[in-house]
Amino acid sequence: MERDEFARRLAEATGRLLALTRTYVIDALPEAVTYSLAMGPWVEHVPLGPGELLFAEDAERFRERRSCTAEEMVDLLWRDGLVPLWIDLVVTAALHGHTQVDAEVSPRFVREPRELQGEERPFLIKVRNEPPWVSRAKMHGPLERFPLRWRDDPEAARVVRDPEEGRVSVRRLLLRRLLAAPQTQLSRALVRRYLHERPAADLPWRDEAEQREAIAEAERALAGWSQDGDDEGAR
Known part of the structure; x- marks a missing residue:
């Protein structure tokens, strides 16, 4: 995969992630984004698939979660045409004028991730689970928005009203x-x-x-x- 294409896919996935997450949470999510990267562990007993590679130095490079910009993320994860097999993106916080996006990264790298269900791999966008008190329809998911950090204080979060309620x-x-x-x-x-x-x-x-x-x-x-x-x- 070309570097410019990898960067474009990151920007596209991030935009969709913010748009999707805003339909679930009541928090204002700034367009400015900071990424927090963590690489998944190697599973040594699972053989590598066709064209998959591991980089030994990643064990040390990603010993701790890393904070970075989009450009820095591309620098870290695009490697002469190789990219991670998958990168899961989820919004975790909105602080100091930035939306924080956690990126969970596969340790396996390939030249062209397989495209499935319209997703521009390797990026996959996720939303955290909703609170247990939010009503849910089988076909549509949560029918109410909720505070992003509701787990910090569930009782307080339960009484927070959606500023768009009724509109x-x-x-x-x-x-x-x-x-x-x-x-x-x-x-x-x-x-x-x-x-x-x-x-x-x-x-x-x-x-x-x-x-x-x-x-x-x-x-x-x-x-x-x-x-x-x-x-x-x-x-």
Whole structure:
């Protein structure tokens, strides 16, 4: 993989991660990001796959979690065309004008990670589990937003109100989650369905004005999507 492509994928994944996480948490997440890197342990009894390599110096290099910028992350992890097999990204905090993103990195490196389900590997975006008191729909996940650091003080977090409560419907929240999904024809079709199908009784729009706003927001986002994805997201 070329260095510029690796850097582009990092920027794209980070943007989707922030957009997705904002649909789950009530915290304001700054666009400025600091990454915190940790490399997973070697699993010596698992043989290397085709084209996979390990770097012995990584055991010392990543003995402790490392804080870095996007450029520094590329410097650390792009190695003459080799990149980690996977890199999991998750938002963990918003401090001092920066969003902190933890990056869990595979110790195995390859030249071209296999593309699956529309994800631009090696990057995979994640969201931490929601609090136990948040209602959840089987098909849609959490239906309310919650404080990012709710585990620090669960009782206090439980009574914090969402500043967008009453202004953003659950339907629009779920639509924004779809817009942060991998850019495939299936994702595009689901977005269109959310926008234009008659809403179910349990997922109404707040009002017609919100629906118009949501359509405009989605059309702007879809305009930047690739036109050549397929339903499987494979490349």
